[in-house]
Amino acid sequence: MSVKVEVGAGGIPHNQILIYGLVGSLVLIYLTYLNTITNTQYFSFFGGLAAVAALIWGTDTIKHLCSYGLGTGVPSAGMIALGSGVVAAIFGATTGIFAPIVTIIVAAIIGAVAGLMANHVVRMDIPVMIVSLIELAIVGAMTVLGLTAMACGTFEFLGMITGTVEFLGFTVQTYETSVIGGSIVAVIFMLGAIAIQHSFNACLGPGEKQDRTLMLAAECGFLSMITVAIISFAFIGFLPALVALLISIIGWIYTYVKYIELSKRDAYAWLDAKPILEPKGGA
Amino acid sequence: MEEIVFGIGITALAGALATVAGAAEDTESDIGSQGDPNSQVQLAPQMGYIHRIFNKAVAGEPPAYGLWVALGAGLAWAFMAMQINPILAIVLGSALAVFVQGVYATTAYLGRTASLAKFGQPVYIDILKSMTTVTMAHAFVAIFTTVAMCHLMIGALGHPFPLPLLGLVWGIALGAAGSATGNPFYGKERQYQEQKFGAGVPISASGNIVRYAEAGQRNSLDNGFFSAKLGGPASGICFGLIVFFELWRTVVFEELSIWGPIIVGIVVILVFAIIDRYIEVWARKNFGPYTAPEEAST
Numbered sequence: 395m396s397v398k399v400e401v402g403a404g405g406i407p408h409n410q411i412l413i414y415g416l417v418g419s420l421v422l423i424y425l426t427y428l429n430t431i432t433n434t435q436y437f438s439f440f441g442g443l444a445a446v447a448a449l450i451w452g453t454d455t456i457k458h459l460c461s462y463g464l465g466t467g468v469p470s471a472g473m474i475a476l477g478s479g480v481v482a483a484i485f486g487a488t489t490g491i492f493a494p495i496v497t498i499i500v501a502a503i504i505g506a507v508a509g510l511m512a513n514h515v516v517r518m519d520i521p522v523m524i525v526s527l528i529e530l531a532i533v534g535a536m537t538v539l540g541l542t543a544m545a546c547g548t549f550e551f552l553g554m555i556t557g558t559v560e561f562l563g564f565t566v567q568t569y570e571t572s573v574i575g576g577s578i579v580a581v582i583f584m585l586g587a588i589a590i591q592h593s594f595n596a597c598l599g600p601g602e603k604q605d606r607t608l609m610l611a612a613e614c615g616f617l618s619m620i621t622v623a624i625i626s627f628a629f630i631g632f633l634p635a636l637v638a639l640l641i642s643i644i645g646w647i648y649t650y651v652k653y654i655e656l657s658k659r660d661a662y663a664w665l666d667a668k669p670i671l672e673p674k675g676g677a
Numbered sequence: 678m679e680e681i682v683f684g685i686g687i688t689a690l691a692g693a694l695a696t697v698a699g700a701a702e703d704t705e706s707d708i709g710s711q712g713d714p715n716s717q718v719q720l721a722p723q724m725g726y727i728h729r730i731f732n733k734a735v736a737g738e739p740p741a742y743g744l745w746v747a748l749g750a751g752l753a754w755a756f757m758a759m760q761i762n763p764i765l766a767i768v769l770g771s772a773l774a775v776f777v778q779g780v781y782a783t784t785a786y787l788g789r790t791a792s793l794a795k796f797g798q799p800v801y802i803d804i805l806k807s808m809t810t811v812t813m814a815h816a817f818v819a820i821f822t823t824v825a826m827c828h829l830m831i832g833a834l835g836h837p838f839p840l841p842l843l844g845l846v847w848g849i850a851l852g853a854a855g856s857a858t859g860n861p862f863y864g865k866e867r868q869y870q871e872q873k874f875g876a877g878v879p880i881s882a883s884g885n886i887v888r889y890a891e892a893g894q895r896n897s898l899d900n901g902f903f904s905a906k907l908g909g910p911a912s913g914i915c916f917g918l919i920v921f922f923e924l925w926r927t928v929v930f931e932e933l934s935i936w937g938p939i940i941v942g943i944v945v946i947l948v949f950a951i952i953d954r955y956i957e958v959w960a961r962k963n964f965g966p967y968t969a970p971e972e973a974s975t
Contacts, residue, residue, distance in 0.1 A: 469736040560760075575839070576754055577841040577845075578754070578841060580751070580841050580845045581751030581845075584744040584747045588735065588736055588741065592736070595735075596735075596787075596789060597789070597791070598792060599719075599789060600795045601791060601793060614781075617777060617780055621773065621777060625755040628755040656791075657791040661787075661791040661800040662797050664802065666801070668799075669894060670728065670729055673797050
């Protein structure tokens with residue numbers, strides 16, 4: 395039985411973030427469906443925003459889970475989240491318009507199985523383990539589905555496995571140049587796995603503050619969006635990809651500057667080219 | 678026969694690229710105190726040892742390099758899909774991946790240090806400015822060479838995996854090689870030069886890392902010099918040999934039988950296990966346990 399160590403008490407309650415994250419990412423992923431309705435690709439960037447919402451929620455979940463003394467387990471939590479999530483997201487994508495909802499249900503089941511294994515087979519006995527792994531699996535699945543939808547403009551499986559290639563002036567459809575066929579899903583997996591664990595891993599310590607950690611989570615999300623937007627030039631039109639890139643860059647700059655301000659607020663001192671300040675009485 | 682000679686040439690080139698990648702990777706991670714040395718750099722201020730050492734804990738090295746290389750490969754793949762020349766595509770992809778690496782490094786340092794405010798550890802902005810750029814330069818070398826190596830495997834040896842997936846696999850292998858081979862040189866030697874030789878590291882010495890240099894105060898660039906001398910080349914040889922033997926056994930023995938490369942792989946592992954065991958026993962006999970220093974008799 396592990397003992398809970400409360401880090402960074404206060405701030406927004408976890409359940410509130412959970413609801414915002416879940417509903418927010420679901421709604422934002424469904425907004426990419428406007429692509430299919432209006433027959434354009436300009437709404438792809440909503441997938442990335444869904445991933446940002448999911449990552450903020452996931453960061454708070456990791457903080458919750460890792461307050462049970464899992465110092466080096468923080469990166470592993472990100473890996474298991476995206477590992478469970480990618481299976482759920484690809485399975486969910488095969489169900490057409492119901493993809494986001496099916497993804498959430500499948501991810502919850504995978505997360506529950508992983509949680510039960512961790513608590514009762516590996517015997518980690520952490521009270522919030524099962525709930526946290528369910529949440530993390532859903533977060534991972536929504537991140538994969540969101541970023542994939544951003545890259546290829548749709549969350550439907552057929553769009554993920556068909557790419558186009560120019561051949562002798564003709565546009566030919568191939569599997570090799572698709573998001574799944576080209577293994578861009580592997581890049582998205584790693585982007586999500588590092589982004590989800592980085593914020594808490596970077597901010598942990600006695601002076602951890604929730605607003606700073608969550609701002610970093612948003613920053614990681616937008617940074618991942620920038621790279622996916624660049625990759626999406628290979629799959630969707632030039633202008634839709636440019637819109638996605640601009641939105642990601644603006645979001646990233648805003649959150650990065652905010653994060654530096656918050657770090658400045660929380661730091662002991664903010665020095666430039668100054669020597670070590672030895673504490674009173676020496677070490 | 679000609680095909681095998683060509684294959685061996687590509688194998689040697691891939692091994693050379695991997696050697697450069699390993700050396701750059703270890704130097705990069707040591708300048709950032711990532712992986713093995715990180716716990717002591719993180720602990721030092723809590724024990725009252727305020728320091729000017731870069732602390733960028735993004736994750737363990739294998740996952741972090743899994744991301745940088747997979748991202749570099751993914752971006753390069755996307756640029757190639759847009760009909761951009763492969764060399765240019767790999768350079769652009771690696772440069773963008775390095776940008777992501779640099780951003781992660783700065784946020785990690787700021788976050789970790791700001792959370793240590795209670796212990797009086799200030800944020801030194803000059804560390805961020807001077808050391809992030811150096812780690813980014815080393816990371817670029819590591820990412821570019823690894824992605825180029827993966828592209829060679831696909832283009833010249835006909836590896837069936839797409840570039841991003843191969844990048845992920847070899848990125849994790851690169852991080853693991855650097856973390857296992859190079860980091861002990863820095864983490865277990867360089868940080869503990871204040872302890873007497875053979876004294877071990879008792880709990881009371883935890884966090885008592887070397888903070889002052891020959892002249893002035895030590896920063897992570899000094900650790901970069903040290904890593905470039907010992908840990909980096911060692912990691913380079915490690916990763917280079919991994920890549921070389923991995924490709925060599927397939928290129929040469931696949932012709933004989935489908936089981937050829939597998940049997941050769943097992944033999945290579947056994948040979949290395951025997952060599953490692955021999956070196957370990959030899960080193961234990963010659964360097965440890967600690968004995969009183971012998972004085973000259975006359």
